Amino acid sequence: MKEEDQSGVEVVIDLNRCVGSTLCVMVAPRSFRLGPGGQSVALDPIGDEPGKVLNAAVQCPMGAITVRDADSGDVLFPREPGGPSGVSDRP
Numbered sequence: 001m002k003e004e005d006q007s008g009v010e011v012v013i014d015l016n017r018c019v020g021s022t023l024c025v026m027v028a029p030r031s032f033r034l035g036p037g038g039q040s041v042a043l044d045p046i047g048d049e050p051g052k053v054l055n056a057a058v059q060c061p062m063g064a065i066t067v068r069d070a071d072s073g074d075v076l077f078p079r080e081p082g083g084p085s086g087v088s089d090r091p
Contacts, residue, residue, distance in 0.1 A: 010069075011031070011042040011045045011065065011066070011067055012042075012065070013040050013041070013064055013065055014065075015064075018062060018064040019039075020038040021061050023059040024059065024065060025040070027052055027059050028047070028052040028055070028056040029048070030047030031045055031046075057077040065077075
């Protein structure tokens with residue numbers, strides 16, 4: 001599931017990893033909800049402050065949320081191995 005906003009942020013949820021923990025919904029309730037199957041759905045990446053959307057991705061226990069810059073394709077979260085910190089943020 002993918003959602004893109006007009007400021008160029010894209011949120012992708014890997015439904016193969018999402019277990020419906022609800023942490024994303026608790027952290028950024030205007031940007032995420034649980035769908036009928038009990039998995040996360042991206043509503044609106046600018047529904048909450050950008051920091052909240054990124055924090056929701058960080059809090060996901062399964063690493064199911066990816067946040068990208070839609071214009072460049074750069075991954076904002078998780079950082080990939082060899083990225084700015086040199087380590088992956090994926091659990």
